Amino acid sequence: MRHRGFTTTACAGLLLTACTAQTTSGTGDTGYVTDGTATIAVDADPGALNPLTNATNAGTAIGSLAYDHLVSRTVGDKDYSGELAESWKVTPTTATFTLRKNVTCADGSAVTPSVVAKTFAWVLDAKNASPWLDAYIPAGSKVVADDEANTLTITAPRAGSFLLQNLSYMPILCGAGADAPAELTAKTSGSGMYALTSSVSGQSYTFALREDYTWGADGASAEDKGVPAKVVVKVVPSEATRANLLTTGGLTLATVGGADRDRLDKAGLTSTTVKADPALLLYNQAAGRVAADQTVRTALAQALDLDALGSVATGGRGSKLKSIVTGEPAVCSYDAITGNLPSGTLQQAGAALDKAGWKAGSGGIRAKDGKQLSLKVLYPSNRGSDLVSAVELLQSQWTKLGVKVELTGSDTYATTLFTGGDWDVVWAPFNTEDPSVWKILVDGQAPPKGRNFAAVDNADYRQAVAKAQKISGSASCATWGQAEAALIKAADVTPIEANSKTVYGSHVKFRVGQLGVVKGSSIRLTK
Numbered sequence: 001m002r003h004r005g006f007t008t009t010a011c012a013g014l015l016l017t018a019c020t021a022q023t024t025s026g027t028g029d030t031g032y033v034t035d036g037t038a039t040i041a042v043d044a045d046p047g048a049l050n051p052l053t054n055a056t057n058a059g060t061a062i063g064s065l066a067y068d069h070l071v072s073r074t075v076g077d078k079d080y081s082g083e084l085a086e087s088w089k090v091t092p093t094t095a096t097f098t099l100r101k102n103v104t105c106a107d108g109s110a111v112t113p114s115v116v117a118k119t120f121a122w123v124l125d126a127k128n129a130s131p132w133l134d135a136y137i138p139a140g141s142k143v144v145a146d147d148e149a150n151t152l153t154i155t156a157p158r159a160g161s162f163l164l165q166n167l168s169y170m171p172i173l174c175g176a177g178a179d180a181p182a183e184l185t186a187k188t189s190g191s192g193m194y195a196l197t198s199s200v201s202g203q204s205y206t207f208a209l210r211e212d213y214t215w216g217a218d219g220a221s222a223e224d225k226g227v228p229a230k231v232v233v234k235v236v237p238s239e240a241t242r243a244n245l246l247t248t249g250g251l252t253l254a255t256v257g258g259a260d261r262d263r264l265d266k267a268g269l270t271s272t273t274v275k276a277d278p279a280l281l282l283y284n285q286a287a288g289r290v291a292a293d294q295t296v297r298t299a300l301a302q303a304l305d306l307d308a309l310g311s312v313a314t315g316g317r318g319s320k321l322k323s324i325v326t327g328e329p330a331v332c333s334y335d336a337i338t339g340n341l342p343s344g345t346l347q348q349a350g351a352a353l354d355k356a357g358w359k360a361g362s363g364g365i366r367a368k369d370g371k372q373l374s375l376k377v378l379y380p381s382n383r384g385s386d387l388v389s390a391v392e393l394l395q396s397q398w399t400k401l402g403v404k405v406e407l408t409g410s411d412t413y414a415t416t417l418f419t420g421g422d423w424d425v426v427w428a429p430f431n432t433e434d435p436s437v438w439k440i441l442v443d444g445q446a447p448p449k450g451r452n453f454a455a456v457d458n459a460d461y462r463q464a465v466a467k468a469q470k471i472s473g474s475a476s477c478a479t480w481g482q483a484e485a486a487l488i489k490a491a492d493v494t495p496i497e498a499n500s501k502t503v504y505g506s507h508v509k510f511r512v513g514q515l516g517v518v519k520g521s522s523i524r525l526t527k
Contacts (some may be wrong), residue, residue, distance in 0.1 A: 002236030032226030033525035038508065039247070040518065041236040044201045044285060050184040051171040052123055054169055057517070062233055063522035064513060065207050066106070067171035067190035070097050070116070070152075071164065072217050074396065074511040074519055075274055080164065081217040082193065083425060084172060085152075086109065092159035092472045095167055097152045103185055103215050105174035106188070106195040106326075113145035113152040118178040119170060120154065128182070134440060136170045139330035140402045154267045159469045161476035162434045165331055169514060191215075193222060193521045201464055205233040216521035221486045226509065239384070252508050252525070253518055257501040258384050270505040270513045278326045278428035279390070279496035284424050286455040291424055295356045297491035298471075300375075300425075302344035302352075303401040304394070310497025313390035318497040325483060326498055327433035329514065331474060334481035340488040349401055358402075366402035374404040378416060379427035381409030391427055419453075420447040429499070431516065435480035439465055442487060460486035 001494060042058035051063040055397040070081040071088060082088070085097040103111040120143045123130040131137055148507050156163060173181055177189020184286065188196040193209035209229050236242045236254070243260035245251040247267050250371040256264060265271070283291035283300070287423035291297050310318050322335040344352075358366040358373050366373040375398070379391045388409065395405040401506075408423070410416060416423060432438060445466070462481035469474045487493045503512055513519035 004408045031527040032509075033228075033527055034228040035077065035139070036224075036226075036525040037232060038228040038523050038525060039232045039234060039250070041234050041242045041251050043235075043237055043239075043242075043255075045235050046205075048185040049188060049196075050181050051190075052119065052130050052132060052173070052181045057515075058141070058233075058235070060377060060515050061517045062188075062196075062205055063190075064192075065231055065233075066188035066192045066195040066196060067173070068103075068192050068215075069168055069170060069172060071168045072512045072513060072519070073168070074217075074522065075328050076511075077270060077329055080168065083215070083217050083336065084116065088164065088399075090128070090164045090472065092156075092161065092163065092470060094153065094155045095163050096154075099150050099152065100215050101150065103191055104212065106210060107175040107190050111172075111174045111178070111191050112147050113150060114147050115174050115178055116152050116172050117145040119173045119181075122173075122181050123170070130478050132170060135437065136166050138166075138486065160436060161468055161471055161473065161480065162331060162436050164473075165434050166436075166447040193227075195221070203235055207231040209326045213521075217519070220521040222305050224524065224525060226526055229525055231520070231523070233267040240514055245502050245507055249312070249506065251506065252283060253481055253505050253510060254504065255503050255516075255522070257500055258386065261317070261502050264502070270508060271502050272510075273500050273502040274328045274463055274499045274512060274516060275326045276431055276516060277317075277499040278321060278431070279310060279318075279499060280324055280428045280430060280455045282426050282428050282442075282456075282494070283494075284310040284426075284454055285492075287456065289424060289455075290371075290456075291373070293356070293464040294490060295352060296358070298342045298344075299349040299352045299356075299401070300398065300403070301342045301491045301494045302349035303346045304397055304494070304496075306341075306494075306496050309393055309397075312393055314497055314499045315386045319497055321498045323481070324430075324495050325432050325435050326485075326511075327431040327516065329433065329435045332477035332480060334484075336481045336484035337488055340485045342489075342491055344392040346397075346400060348466065353402070360402045364399075364402050365404045370406055374406070375424040375426045376406045376408055376422060377427065378408050378410065378413050378421075379424040380411060380413045380429065382411040387427070387429075393422050394427070402410050402527075407443070418447050418451060433514070435477075435484060436469070436482070438487075454492070455488070457491045458486055458490055458491070458492055462491075 042061050044058050046056050046058035049367050068083045070085045072083055074082050086097045086100045089096045138156040143153045144153045174191050177184050177190045193213045197206050197208045199205040211222050239256050239258050239260050242254040282296050285292045357368045361367045398405050440451050444450040444452045446452050446455040461483050468479035509524040511519045512520035
């Protein structure tokens with residue numbers, strides 16, 4: 001789970017057949033550059049670099065250069081590739097990894113099972129407040145390292161469908177950083193293809209190639225043709241600026257999600273487009289909130305013109321959602337939405353509210369027992385003008401229903417959600433790659449004791465989840481689809497449309513990995 005960028009994974013889970021990725025190749029694919037420099041843009045400064053607490057998109061991008069994982073996938077992959085692990089066996093409760101031999105940390109020290117275990121132990125210690133606890137590894141898990149057998153075994157306290165998937169997201173520390181992750185505020189300590197050599201906070205981060213690196217996924221090695229000798233990560237908040245730099249040679253790789261893609265698509269660049277930032281509405285069902293009443297939630301969903309909202313929110317580049325799980329690479333493919341959304345019209349929604357006692361009063365605003373039907377709508381303010389326009393259209397549509405709508409934009413909206421802040425409806429562009437992540441978000445205790453920020457209480461969802469968790473891997477997908485359908489039917493979640501983002505490259509080959517970032521070991525510079 002990812003709070004600021006909300007890919008929790010955490011895009012965790014923030015699993016390819018559920019989503020489609022489009023890859024195109026531009027000019028410059030013949031011949032490779034030797035000892036070149038790749039320049040990558042991120043949209044914000046990552047802050048403290050400890051990958052076990054940094055849940056930002058920028059932090060994940062930097063981590064992809066410096067850290068390996070046990071296993072990994074890239075967009076288009078159906079199966080996992082080993083990184084630190086050369087083989088693995090997984091059940092719903094246990095994962096055993098046999099590690100590669102002769103892997104070394106950037107400081108030259110050996111990466112053994114006991115070293116890898118330190119990363120998981122640190123995350124499992126609740127006092128460290130890692131966002132990856134219960135996202136990348138279930139709380140209460142047992143980790144056993146056997147250096148003689150060269151194995152690492154992780155046993156979860158309860159069954160789960162996507163144990164391998166979740167564990168695959170964990171960046172593995174080594175060397176001194178494995179003993180003191182909290183000290184990694186401005187340095188890296190990993191076994192990845194690159195090591196951080198210098199940085200200027202808010203501006204850039206420079207990495208040097210590890211010439212001894214030979215153990216990457218799919219055989220990636222520092223000796224491969226086109227591998228950059230240096231990678232510079234630049235902080236470029238403006239999408240328009242990123243687009244300009246791509247076309248003028250100032251950037252090698254950058255992600256763009258807005259209208260600037262229209263001109264970049266014609267610029268002869270290499271690109272990969274993936275689904276991202278889905279338009280989803282969730283309703284605060286805590287005691288005393290108007291949306292705790294399913295009749296109100298259903299009427300709110302019925303009153304919306306979802307096609308119009310989706311078109312505005314995505315700038316016309318969106319697509320119909322079949323699932324609220326949209327991250328790539330995904331593990332499931334099912335349709336939990338078609339036929340399950342509350343059906344009806346604005347007039348039918350109004351009639352339902354009338355029947356429930358919400359009568360139109362002065363100024364057309366509905367009220368019941370002296371309380372106005374008033375909603376505080378929270379949305380991320382840093383996702384571009386299209387989203388702002390869509391939220392304003394949402395306000396207009398609900399006003400016609402007789403609802404008083406107050407819009408609140410914030411680039412820290414997730415903090416409001418997970419600290420029990422004041423809100424009624426949230427426009428939540430949550431990227432998740434496997435459906436089990438949603439159990440963290442819509443089941444269990446509400447903040448501050450849990451992460452069920454909307455205080456959802458759906459018995460049908462819990463029943464289906466209990467069945468799904470006993471099934472491992474993709475075989476569980478149909479049952480997870482049933483669980484998700486229960487959320488849609490009860491108007492716990494209103495899915496609007498799938499958005500997308502495009503990673504563009506200039507004279508480069510690359511793969512987009514988990515959580516939507518370019519996989520560091522895949523970058524190959526072309527002439």
